[in-house]
Amino acid sequence: MSILGQRILLRALELEDLPLLHQWSNDETLWSLLGGWHFPTSREAQRDWLLGLKNDSLNQRFGIEVPGHGLIGTANLVSIDWKNRTAEHGMMIGDPSLRGQGHGTDVIATVMRYAFDELGLSRLSTTIIEYNAASLATYTRKTPWVIEGVQRQWYYRKGQRWDRIMLGVSAEEYRAWQAARGDSL
Template sequence: MNIFGKHVLIRAIEEHDLPALHKWANDPDIWNMLAGWHFPSNFEYQKKWFDNLMNNQSSQRFAIDVPGLGLIGTANIVDIDWKNRRGYHGIMLGDNDVRGKGYGFDTIMTIMRYAFEELYFERLDTDIIEYNKASINIYTQKCGWKIEGVRRRWYFRRNRFWDNMLVGITREDYFTLVEQNKYWA
């Protein structure tokens, strides 16, 4: 099943995506902007990660595809709590030349539509490192997410500690947003 946004196609990650994913997995400029801890990885590690994707029912990981460009990044809904209808969302755009063109916004809107309209989730959450102003702005200013808390001195990057911005959106917030911005109209 493919999930269609206005400009992006959200699809399953395929084995032919692994060279690009491996390249991005070893790009410190990308990973310094994301939550979690990352180590240099070889291609075999990337392949094992891919092979294990289908074994986890609480994680959905997707490729972000753009017609004419192909694979531009990944999105996910992980740590899914099916009983309480919630999950943790993340997005990663690979190469610099695809950023700032609306693909991230369309991806987040598409993932929210999938989560709230297809999976009937009640909420989505994410974490954003405090210096990732582009992500904070797109989630909170354009996509209707709310800063719900701050974990102080949570991430160690660039030889110091940074705060973790806890950001979330509810089903109600999403439907209010799409009613106001008419995104899917």
């Protein structure tokens, strides 16, 4: 099964994706834009991680594919809480030359559509490191996500402390945004 966006396709991650996933998992510049801790990853550890995804219904990870480019990044719905119908969302565009071209906006819209219309979730959340201005602008200016709070000095990067910006979106906000855009997907 694939989840079709306007310009992207979300699909399962496959063993053939391992070379790119391994490259991205060891790209210090890329990981400095994302939350969490990141350590150098071996090919074997990357393979084990990928194989471990198949039975995890609470943490879904997708490959982002673009026609003519193939796999360009990953997206996820993690910490899915089926009782409260919530999940956390994240994404990364691994190829820097493909950032800033609208793929991220399409990924966010596609993930929201899948989460709210197919899975029946009612709320999504994400966090962004304060200096990742491009991601913050994509979520808050191009999609219906809103800033819900700031955790001061959460991250330690580049020799200093940085805030973690917390964002969220509800199914109702998504549907109002979708209706205003006239989306038919």
